[in-house]
Amino acid sequence: xxxxxxxxxxxxxxxxxxxxxxxxxxxxxxxLMLSKQLGDKVQERRAMxxxxxxxxxxxxxxxxxxxxxRVLEISQEFKEFTGDADAYGTIADCYTDMGDFDKAAAYxxxxxxxxxxxxxx
Amino acid sequence: xxxxxxxxxxxxxxxxxxxxxxxxxxxxxxxLMLSKQLGDKVQERRAMxxxxxxxxxxxxxxxxxxxxxRVLEISQEFKEFTGDADAYGTIADCYTDMGDFDKAAAYxxxxxxxxxxxxxx
Amino acid sequence: xxTVPTIKALRSKxxxxxxxxFEKTVHKLGDGVNKKQLRAVEELSKAIVNKLLHGPMTxxxxxxxxxxxxNQTLANMDALEQMFQLSQ
Amino acid sequence: xxTVPTIKALRSKxxxxxxxxFEKTVHKLGDGVNKKQLRAVEELSKAIVNKLLHGPMTxxxxxxxxxxxxNQTLANMDALEQMFQLSQ
Numbered sequence: 001x002x003x004x005x006x007x008x009x010x011x012x013x014x015x016x017x018x019x020x021x022x023x024x025x026x027x028x029x030x031x032l033m034l035s036k037q038l039g040d041k042v043q044e045r046r047a048m049x050x051x052x053x054x055x056x057x058x059x060x061x062x063x064x065x066x067x068x069x070r071v072l073e074i075s076q077e078f079k080e081f082t083g084d085a086d087a088y089g090t091i092a093d094c095y096t097d098m099g100d101f102d103k104a105a106a107y108x109x110x111x112x113x114x115x116x117x118x119x120x121x
Numbered sequence: 122x123x124x125x126x127x128x129x130x131x132x133x134x135x136x137x138x139x140x141x142x143x144x145x146x147x148x149x150x151x152x153l154m155l156s157k158q159l160g161d162k163v164q165e166r167r168a169m170x171x172x173x174x175x176x177x178x179x180x181x182x183x184x185x186x187x188x189x190x191r192v193l194e195i196s197q198e199f200k201e202f203t204g205d206a207d208a209y210g211t212i213a214d215c216y217t218d219m220g221d222f223d224k225a226a227a228y229x230x231x232x233x234x235x236x237x238x239x240x241x242x
Numbered sequence: 243x244x245t246v247p248t249i250k251a252l253r254s255k256x257x258x259x260x261x262x263x264f265e266k267t268v269h270k271l272g273d274g275v276n277k278k279q280l281r282a283v284e285e286l287s288k289a290i291v292n293k294l295l296h297g298p299m300t301x302x303x304x305x306x307x308x309x310x311x312x313n314q315t316l317a318n319m320d321a322l323e324q325m326f327q328l329s330q
Numbered sequence: 331x332x333t334v335p336t337i338k339a340l341r342s343k344x345x346x347x348x349x350x351x352f353e354k355t356v357h358k359l360g361d362g363v364n365k366k367q368l369r370a371v372e373e374l375s376k377a378i379v380n381k382l383l384h385g386p387m388t389x390x391x392x393x394x395x396x397x398x399x400x401n402q403t404l405a406n407m408d409a410l411e412q413m414f415q416l417s418q
Contacts, residue, residue: 082285085292093250101246105303108249112299115292203373206380214338222334226391229337233387236380259381267374271367279359283371286355290378293347297413314412321409324402325385 006034006043013050021057028054045074049083052090061094068094085114127155127164134171142178149175166195170204173211182215189215206235245302245319251328252298260291298322333390333407339416340386348379386410 013027028050035043052067071087092107134148149171156164173188189208196202213228264287268280275283301318304311323329352375356368363371389406392399411417 086288089253092246093253096246096250101243104246104250105243108246108299109303112296112303115299116296207376210341213334214341217334217338222331225334225338226331229334229387230391233384233391236387237384256382260378263374263377263381266377267370270370274367275363279362282355282358283374286351286371286375287378289351289354290348290375291382293351294344294379294382297415301409301413317405318409318413321389321406325389325406327385 002034002038003040006031006038006040006047009034010043010046010050013047013054017050017053017057021054024057025051025054041074041078042080045071045083048074049087052087056090056094061098065091065094081114081117085111085117088114123155123159124161127152127159127161127168130155131164131167131171134168134175138171138174138178142175145178146172146175162195162199163201166192166204169195170208173208177211177215182219186212186215202235202238206232206238209235245315248319248323248328249299249302252295252302252322252326255326255328256291256295260287263287333403336407336411336416337387337390340383340390340410340414343414343416344379344383348375351375 009027009031013024013031016024016027028047032044032047032051035041035047048067048071052064052071055061055067056064068087068091072084075081075084075087088107088111092104092111095101095104095107130148130152134145134152137145137148149168153165153168153172156162156168169188169192173185173192176182176188177185189212192208193205196205196208209228209232213225213232216222216225216228264284267283267287271280271283298318302315302322304315352372355371355375359368359371386406390403390410392403
């Protein structure tokens with residue numbers, strides 16, 4: 001039951017993302033809580049990505065970066081790196097939007113290192 | 122039954138293409154004949170593309186170009202242009218291999234015009 | 243560092259193309275595919291884009307101090323901005 | 331016309347990447363998809379590649395007689411050859 005609830009919350013969040021970042025955030029928070037309860041790292045990472053996107057769409061770049069750093073940590077935790085290139089690139093995009101080109105460049109370098117790997121990126 | 126035979130001949134041709142262009146050609150000839158009998162333009166165009174690829178792999182550029190021109194004609198005949206960008210580009214590649222850069226440039230222009238269209242290219 | 247906004251613009255342009263084509267395909271595939279298969283298709287679209295962008299992105303990140311390398315990087319930046327109409 | 335071999339090399343490089351990624355995905359999807367769905371996925375891979383290549387290809391075909399345009403085209407050619415390692 002919690003699995004279904006978690007999936008539904010992720011879906012609702014994604015649907016809301018374009019219309020209303022704040023409303024989406026609430027769904028992703030719910031999905032995050034449920035995924036942690038279930039110990040489902042894949043869903044936890046998805047919820048975290050959703051939170052990052054919701055924050056970014058509302059101009060909360062620092063919060064978006066924090067969530068994306070957590071995405072990368074979760075990948076490390078269970079050694080499954082799908083979406084890491086995206087995460088590095090999006091962190092760099094946030095720093096670019098904040099005008100911090102030094103940090104942006106450092107993260108674009110990580111993005112470039114990761115994007116050419118075999119397997120899901 | 123002829124539909125299945127036609128499909129099998131196309132499949133066998135594709136499988137043979139990399140190993141043995143001449144053997145592939147025979148399968149595509151068979152598929153071409155069957156597709157004409159069935160009046161199936163989509164399969165006829167596929168067979169024609171196979172013939173072009175078989176010819177090209179054997180260095181028979183003029184023959185490859187002739188088959189690809191026929192691919193473009195078939196598209197015109199039933200107003201379904203999937204693969205036309207590919208066909209223009211491959212004709213141009215053949216002219217490049219023949220050293221005829223003027224004709225290659227003319228066909229690359231058609232390729233560029235076609236490749237950005239909506240729908241299957 | 244001058245190329246940082248170009249990298250962002252190129253990423254955004256290309257992601258727009260990828261996402262639009264992926265959405266069209268999701269629609270075409272309809273209900274006949276499951277979530278896992280849909281993810282494999284999304285991964286395909288991302289893998290192609292990432293492999294294709296790797297060269298251009300690398301070309302935008304050779305800053306260094308060697309004046310010749312800097313000039314080459316700036317030339318690559320101009321070429322990419324023109325090719326992908328990034329300044330609009 | 332000098333850019334004709336570059337166009338061919340770029341097409342070939344990119345088609346290699348596309349075809350390899352598509353084959354991997356065919357393998358992943360297994361028997362769970364029908365021919366029509368597989369074709370939609372192949373079309374996706376081709377559509378992305380064609381949309382992405384349109385800009386660079388156009389940039390290689392502005393020959394004309396205007397010396398400035400010629401120089402720009404040659405600069406684009408150099409940039410693309412370097413970025414996609416086409417001369418190897």
